[in-house]
Amino acid sequence: MTTRTPSHAPLGYWLLVLHAHLPFVRHPEHEEFLEEDWLYEAMLETYIPLLEVYEGLVRDGIAFAATMSLTPPLCEMLADPLLQRRFSRCLGNLERLARAELKRTKGTPYEPCAVFYDQWLRKARATFERWHHNLVAGFRHFQDLGALEVITCTATHCILPFCVTKEAAQAQVRIGARNYEKHFGRAPRGIWLGECAYSDGVEEVLKDAGIRYFFMDTHGVVFGEPRPRYANFAPVYCRNGVAAFARDMESSKQVWSSEVGYPGDPWYREFYRDVGFDADEEYIRPFLHKDGRRRNLGIKYHRVTGRVPLNDKQLYDPAVARERAAEHAGNFLFNRQHQVRYLNGLMGERPPLIVSPYDAELYGHWWFEGPWFIDFLFRKMACDQQEIRAVTAPKYLFLQPVNQVVQPAPSTWGDKGYFEVWLNGGNDWIYRHLHHAEECMVDLVRRFKDTGPLIDRALNQAARELVLAQSSDWAFIMTTGTMVPYAEKRTRDHVHNFQGLYMQLTENRLEEKWLAQLEARNNIFAEMDYHAYL
Amino acid sequence: MKRTVTGIPWKKLGLRALRNLARIAGIRGRSRMKRDELVRAVKKEAAQKNVPKAAIEAAAKQALAGSSTRPPEKPRAERPPAKPAAPFIDRGQAIPLTYGRDVLRLLARDPDWLFAYWELTPRRLAELRGTYKDILETAWHLRLVEAETGFGAMVPVFVGACSWYLRARPRKRYHVELGFTHGQRFVPVLSSNQVRTPRSAISDSSDEDWMALKQDLTRLMRVDDESVLLGPGRVFASAERYREVTEAQLEMLRKQAAGVKRAAGVGSGAHARARRGKA
Secondary structure, eight states, rough: OBBBBBOOOOOOEEOOOOOOOOOOOOOTTTOOOOGGGHHHIIIIIIIIHHHHHHHHHHHTBOOOOOEEEEEEHHHHHOHHHHHHHHHHHHHHHHHHHHHHHHHHHHTSSTHHHHHHHHHHHHHHHHHHHHHHTTTHHHHHHHHHTSSEEEEOOOOTBGGGGOOOOOOHHHHHHHHHHHHHHHHHHOOEEEEEEGOOOTTTTTHHHHTTTTTOOOOOOOOHTTTTTOOOOOTTOOOOOOTTTTTTEEEOOHHHHHHOOOTTTTGGOOTOHHHHHHHHSOOOHHHGGGSOOOOOOOOSSSSOOOBOOSSSGGGGGBOOHHHHHHHHHHHHHHHHHHHHHHHHHHHHHHOOOOOOOOEEEEEEEGGGTTTTTTHHHHHHHHHHHHHSSSSEEEEEEEHHHHHOOEEEBOOOBBSSSGGGSGGGGGGSTTTHHHHHHHHHHHHHHHHHHHTTOOOOOOHHHHHHHHHHHHHHHHHHHHHHHHHOOHHHHHHHHHHHHHHHHHHHHHHHHHHHHHHHHHHHHHHHHSOOTTTTOOOGOO | OOOOOOOOOGGGOOOOHHHHHHHHHHHHTGGGGHHHHHHHHHHEEEEEEEESSSHHHHHHHHHHHHHHHTTTGGGGGGGGOOOOOOOOOOOOOOOOOOOOOOOEEEEEETTTEEEEEEOOOHHHHHHHHHHTTTTTOOOOEEEEETTOOEEEEEEEGGGGGGGEEOOHHHHHHHEEEEEETTTTTEEEEEEEEEEEEEOOOOOOOOOOOOEEEOHHHHHOOOOOTTTTOOOOOHHHHHHHHHHHHHHHHHHHHHHHHSSSSSOOOOOTTOOOOOOOOOO
C-alpha cells in the first residue's frame, strides 16, 4: 500500500471545521428523557460515522486534515457512563427495530433499505464497542495521530460578549481549556467561540488561557480595522498575537443552503419521513418511549424526491445516494480548485486559505450522506489533484507565520450576523438573571475562597450552575420556538440553584444534603475549580 | 308565569350539588349561603326556568343513587368524575423577579440596536420622592449618550417595563441614563455601562501592519510525544506508519516555510511586529 502525500506546494489551502456541540442534557432522575435523545441521535448519526470515516482514511493511508471543535458539555456527556449506558440501550432498541423491520419488509420494495439499516446499526455498534463506549477517546486517537485537530470551546458554549464581568468571561474559557486537558491530555491550541461571538477584548481572555487562534464569521475579519488585505482568505492576528480565521461564504453556502445546497438533492434521505411516524401504532409502540408518543426513530425509507408533499416521497436507495455523495464531493472539490485558482491570481505570492466551518450535526444527522461526502472529499483531495490541500490552523500558521494585524469586528455566525438571535423579545429576560449571578459568583469567590472543603464544594457547584445557565442554547431555543419550556426550565433551574447556593453561603447555612443532590444531578466538570473566577 | 318544580327530592340534594345548581343559575353570594337558603334560592330560580331541568334531574338522580349505597350527606358521592389531568409542563423553578439592586445595563445587539434593562428599587424611589414629589407622575426617559460627541437623545420609556430597545448607529460608543424630567431639567437616576455598536461596513483604513509569530509556532506544531494512542488494534497497526507520513509532511512544510521570506528582526515573540517588506 502506498501512501499518497502531495509532493509540491499547492495553490491554496482548505480548512474544514466541524463544530460539534450539544447542550448538557442529563437527567438521571428520569428513566427516559426526550431531550437526552439529542445526544443519542447525534452519536449514532454523526459522531460514530465521522469516526468511521477517519478510521477508514487512516487505514487506507489517505493524508487528511480536519478540525473539530468538541465542546466541553459534549465531551462530558460522551464520557459519562450513565449516558453511555443509555445510548447503548437506545441503540439496542433500534437494533431490535431493525430486525423487526427485516421481517416486516420481507418481499417488499423496502427490503433492501431495511437490510441496509440492519448492517448500518451493526457497524455503529461495533464502532461504539471498539472505542470502549467513549467516543472522545476515538477523536483523541486521531488527534494524537496528527490528522485531526480538536479545539475547545467556551465552557458551556456561552456568548462571551454577553458576560458583563471579565472574571466570568475568563472563567468560561479557562474551564473549557481545563476540561479539554482532561479529555485530550494536552492544552488546547484553538477555540471555537460559542456562536462565533466576538467583541473587542475577547482575544485577551483567550490569550490568558493560552489559546492561539479562533474562528469567526466572514464579516468578523472583513469588517476588521484596518481593512484586511486578503479579506477572509488569510487569517489575521489580533494585536496580542491571537489569530482569527474567518469563514468562506461560497463553500458554506454550497453545503448549508436549503435551496441550492447538496443536502437537498432528490436522491438523499428525507429527514421528515420516519418509521416512528409511518408504522402502525401497535407495531411501533414497543420501540417508542413509555409515554407512547410518536417520534423520529432514525429508520427512514424515503428520499427527498423533490418539492412534493411528504406522502409523495419515493423510496430511498442508499447505494444511489452514496454515488451522489461522491459526485457532490467531486463537485465541491472542483469548485474549491476554481476558487483557489482565481484567488491565487488575485493574492499574488500568498496561497489563499478557504475556511469552511459547519455544524458537525449537519453531517449525518440532518444530511445523512454527509459523512460519506467528507470521506469521498478527503480521498479525492489526496489522490485526484494537487492544487488544493487540507490543513489545520496551526499547520497553516506554521506555513504562513507573517499575517496582518487587524482588530476584528464584533460579530456572530447567527442570523443577520450579530446578536439578535440571542437577544430579542423572546429571551432578553434571561440576561438580568445571568448578569446578577455572574456578579454574585465573583463576590462569592472573593469572600469565601479557601475557607474549607464544604464551602469549596459549594463554590464549585455554584460555578457549575452558573456556567450551565450561561449556555447560549437556551436563548437560541427560545428564539427558534421548539422545546421552549425546556429551555426556560433549564435557565430558571440553574439560576434558582445558583441563588440558593449564594443565599446559603452568605447566610452561613449551607445544606450539605441539597448540595450533594445538585452535585449528583448537574455533575458536569468534575474537575471544576472556582479559582477560575479569580 | 310562576311555576313550581315538582318531584325533586330537594332535601336529599348535597350541598355541593346545590352550589353547582346555584352556579348554573348565576345566584350571587351562593358560597356564603346555608343549605336552606340555597334550596330556597335554587327553587326560585328553577321556577323561573333559569336552571335547565336536565341539570336538576341529573343532580336528583345522582342524589338518589348515592342514597342507596351510602348516606346522602357525604359530598363525595356528588363529586363529578375526575377530569384527565392536563399535561404538566415543567418550566423550571421560581426565580426572583428583582434582586433589590439598582442597576441599569446596556448591551449592543447589532450595529443599529441597543438593549437596556434596569431595576429601580423601592428604596431608591422612596428616597427620590423625598426630594421630588411627583416622580411617578412625571415622564421618564432614557438618555442615550454618544460618547464621542456627548450628544444625548431622549427616549421616553415606561419605567415599569424594566427594559427597552434603543435605536443606535454603527460603531459608536454609547451609554444611557435613566431619569425623569423635573421642570425643564432631566434628573438622571441610574447610569449604565458603556458599549460600542459593531461596525457594519468595510473599514476605510488601509494602514497595514504585519506580525510574525515564529517562536511560538514550533510549540504550536509539536506533536506530543508522551500522548498515548488509545484505540483498537486495527487502527493502531497503521498508526506508526501514519505518524511517519504526517511527520514527513511536516518536514516538508518546514522546508516550505523556511523559503518564505520574512521581515528581518522578527521572531522574538508575539509582540514583535514588522512592516512586511517586498520579498
